[in-house]
Amino acid sequence: MGRTPAACRQLASSARRRIADRRPGSSTAQEHRQIVTAFRHACQTGDLDTLVALLDPAVESRSDGGGRVRAALRPIVGRDKVARLFLGLMRNEPGVELVEEDVNGTPGVSVRIAGTTIAVVALDIHDGLVTDVWMVVNPDKLHAWTGHETP
Secondary structure: OOOOHHHHHHHHHHHHHHHHHOOOOOOHHHHOEEEOOOHHHHHHHHOOOHHHHHHHEEEEEEEOOOOOOOOOOOOEEOOHHHHHHHHHOOOOOEEOHHHHEEEEOOOEEEEEEOOOOEHHHEEEEEOOEEEEEEOOHHHOOOOHHHHHHOO
């Protein structure tokens, strides 16, 4: 790694501390669904103020393109940057439809164009705010969503 053993131990310790500090979502299923609905609506209507208000100040958005499709290589951090990312994606893709669906057992959003699922978005929510956004755009990982496409 090009680092001293002491530096590697410090990095590992810091990473373990950071993971331990990450609190799991604390919302009820109903609260989670309400926030997902508000998130979807704000994205579809281009309501920047509402979208920003739904996001934690330190929200992080991660995307998985798997090297097959274009995706951010590093997390997008901060409510303004994440909100602008999603609103920009909505503007740049005509005909985008956001559909609320269960994603990994919790309310989330599938992103479709002409009935084809191009992304799945999961949201972690804590204290009524979105703390993490996980977006899968890798077509190899969207096979489970092909049943959701329209002919």
